Amino acid sequence: MCKKGIVPTRCAMAEVFYLDGEAIPFRAGQNVLEAVLAHRQESSIPYFCFHPAMGSLGACRQCGVMVYPHDGKHPPRLTMACLLPASRDLQLGRAEAKVQHEHQLISELLMRNHPHDCPICDEGGQCHLQNMTVASGHAYREYEPEKRRYQSQELGPLIRQEMNRCITCYRCVRFYQDLAGGEDFGVFGSRDRVFFGRLEDGPLESPLAGNLAEVCPTGVFTDKVYHQDYLRPWDLEESAGICPHCSIGCNTRPGAARGRLRRVRQRSHGEINPHFLCDRGRYGFRYVAAEDRPRQAQAGGRRQDVDSVLDRLAARLAEGRSAFLGSPREDLDSNLALFALARVLDAPFAAFFEPWEEAKAREILALPHPPAPARISAYAEILVIGAVDRVAPTLPLFLRAAHDRGAAISLLRCLPSPLTALAGEDRLLPPADLLDAAWDWLGQRHHRPFLLLIDSESVGPELLHLLRREIGTWPDGSGILPVYRQGNLPGASFYAVDGHASRLRTALAGHDYDHLLALGQDPQEMDGPWWRSHGDIDLSLIDHRRSLSWDDAWLTLPCAALSERPGLYYNGEGRLQAAAVAYTPAREERHWRSELGPFPLAAGGALREELLPSPVELCRALAERLGLSERWQERLRFHRDFLLRSEPRPGDPGVFLPAELRARFRLHSAPPPRATDQGWSVCRFSHYSEEELANGARELHSLAPASAAWIAPGQQEARQVRLRAADGTSRTLPLRELPDMAAKVLAIPRAELVFLGLRPGDGVDPEWLD
C-alpha cells in the first residue's frame, strides 16, 4: 500500500508520518519507534530500552531521530523516537549524518564499560547490543583502561548473571517488578554504578524469571540451562512448538542441534502469549533428558526388543480381556490411535482413570468458547478461583495488565497468592466453600461483561457445572476460562467423558478384564487406594516418563517424547494448535567404536539416531499384529475427520473446536454435590514448576519444595501429621507453616493426595504427631 520513495507518497488507508521520505502508517497512541517497528521487520532506528510489552522509558538515548517542525519558526531538533507520539504528516530524518553521529556516540557511551567478552558470551549471535552497535556504525572507541566492574550474583539454576555487560536499559527490572510483580529483584545504586539483581545470592523467586534472558538486550541475563548444552544460536534448528505443560498452550520456539534439544524460547501468539513464557514452559522441556527416562522395553520382568514386546502385547490384546486408557497430556493423534484400537477390539476406553477428573473434563468441554488468555486484560471485572498462578504461571501477567487498566479483581483462594496485591476483594476459604463464595460474588450485580478464571484442580465438577449453567444469564461477552496442567485435555477426552472412567473401572474390577493398556497415564498416580485394592490387574504402559508403576508393570514400551514427534493439542480455550517435531534425538559418538562413549560431531564423530517409536506407530504396529490394520485406520480416520474440520499446521494461530461439538456436553445433569463438614479438609499444594512432565526437568524441579503438609501458622504445635486412606494405609508428612493460607486446611502435594485417594475439598481426620 504505502510505497517507499524519495517523493513522499500519501497512504490512502491509514494515517502516516514520514521517515526519510518513506510513509510509515501508524495507529493512534503509537509512538514513532513503535510504528516503525510494526511496519518493518528490522528497525532502521536503533533502540534498547523500548520493549513492546513495557513501552518507552527514554533511558538509553539510542533511538534519536531528527524532527522537522512544520511551523517554519523552529529549527530541526533531535528527539527520542520512543518518546515521540506518532502524528499525522510528521517529518522525520534518520539517515542524515548528524543523527548517525548521535547514534554512534550513544553506542560508544554504552560500550565504554562493556567487556570485550563476546567470544565467550552466550548472547553472541542473538545480541541486540551487538546488532545495534554494528547498525549504528560505531566501531572504534576510546576508553580509560579501568572499566567499571561488578560482582555478579548467583541467581539459581535457571538464570546466569554477568553484570559487567549491563547497559542500564532497565528492561529487566521493569519486566520483573512492573509486569511480573516479582519482589525479590530490583535496581540498586545510582549513576554509573546501578546494579540489577537481588538483595543477596539465591534463586530468583518469580515463576517468570526465565524471561529475563529474552528481555535483556545484552548478555547480563542468559539461560543457564541452555548454557549446559550450549551451541551458538545460529547452529540451532528452531521450530514452531506448543508448550505442553498447561492448558494455556503458549507458543514456543524450541532450539535443537546434533540430536539434543537445547533450549525453549517464546514464540509470540497475540491471543495466548504475546511476549512471555513461564519457567515451566521454558525449562520443563528438560524432561526429555531425565536420567531415569525409560528407553528399554520390557515384558514380564525381562528386557526385550520392541518387536518382541509388541508381539507379546498383541497376543494379550487378542485375548479380549484388555481395557484402554488414554491421556489428557498426550497429543490428539496418540489418543485417537489408542481409542481407535480400543474401538476395533470393542474394549473399554477412558481418557481419565478418575471419574471425578472425567466429570470435570466434561464440564470443561461443555463451556461455551472460553476467552483467549491475552483477552483477560480487557475485562473490567474478574473473579479468580483457586491458585491459577500456580497452575498457569503466565496468567498473572494478564491479570496485572487488567488491574492496571482499572479492572476489579476478586480472589477466592486457599493458598497464598501473588494476586493478593491486585485484588480488591480477597477471601481465604477452605476448598469446599469456594462454590458458595463464587455464588455470592455472582449475586452482586454485574452489569459489564465479566470473567471467571478457575483453577480447575482446586475445585470439583459441581462448581464448574453450576457456574457454567449460569453463563446464559450473564452480560454478553462474559465467560469462564478454566486452567489445569494437562496440555490436551479437551482433545483427549472428547470421545471419552460419558461415564467412560466408571465403566473402565467396573470392567477391570469384574472378571472379564484383567489387563489395562495405558498411554501416558499411570492409574496408580490417579487413584492409589483403588489401584492397590485391585492388585491382580496387569498393567502395560506406553510412556516417555518413568511413572510410579513403571518398574513393576507387566509390560512397558517407552515412546518418543512430545517434542520428538509432531502433535496436535487442544488448549483450555478449545483451540487446536499444531507443534512441529522439535528434534530427533541422537548420540554423538565415534563411528569407528561407539562403545567408547560420547564423541563430538565437530571432532569427527558420527550421529546415531535414538528415536523411539511414537504412540501412533506403536498402535499401528499392534493393529497390524492383530490383523486389524484396515479397520483401525478406518476408525482413526473417522474419529479424526469428525473432530477436525480443518487441521492447523505448526505456526498457525489455531482452529477452534466447533461450538456445535461442544454443545452436546451441555446436556449432562449436575454431578452430585459433596458432603462438607466443618472440620479439617485438604487442598492441593503445588509449586509453579510442578507438572507431570516438567517434574522430570532436573534444573527446574530442583526449585520445588520437599513434600510436606502445609497449614496456616499458629494452628498446631505438632511437627508431623498422619493421614489415612480409605484402605487403611496411611501417610505421615512433616508439617510446615505457610502464612496467608486458609485455616483448617491441609495443603498437600498431588502425589500424596492421590496416594490417599483424597480430592481437594475432602474432609480429613488428621492425626497430629510430634
Add this chain to the structure above:
Amino acid sequence: MSSPTSTAESVPTTLLSRLQQVVEHAGSHPEAAVCDLLRILQAEHGWIDDERLQLVARLCGISPVRVEELCTFYPLVLREDPGRHVLRICDSIACHLAGAPGLLRMAVAQSGVPLGQSNGHYSVLPHVCLGLCERAPAAFVDGKNTVAPLSAEALRQLLQGWERES
C-alpha cells in the same frame, strides 16, 4: 536477607511505637513513610543494618528489595557502619572547582583508608551537591552540621580531633 529477620532485640519498644506512629500518619500509603523511618533509625543507630532494613520493609508493607533500592540510591542513607563520625565532602561541580579533589585526597591520606570506608573511628565520603555552592568547597559533618568553605587546615583539625577522641 530476603527472609524476615527478628528485630525484637535490637529495636527498643519505644522506638518501635514511634516508627509505628509515623507509619500511621501516612494513612493508606504506609510506603510513603519509608524515608522517615530510615532517617529515624539511622539517627538512632548510625546506619541501617539488615535487620533495620527488614523492619522498615515490614512496617511499610513493601519488599526489602524496594527499601534497599532506596537506600542505595540516596547517599545520605548508610548501609555500612561508618564508625562514630561521618564527614561528607561535596565533590560536585562548584566544589570540585574550588578544590574538593585535594581535600578528598588529604582526607584519604589522613584516615588511612579509601573513601567510603571506615578506619574504625570515622569515614570520609564524597557527596553530591550540598546546596552550598556559593561557599564551596562544602562539607557535612555527622549528618548535622555544615562546614563551608572547608579549608585544608579545618579538615586536618577535624579529623585529628576525631582520632584523639578514640
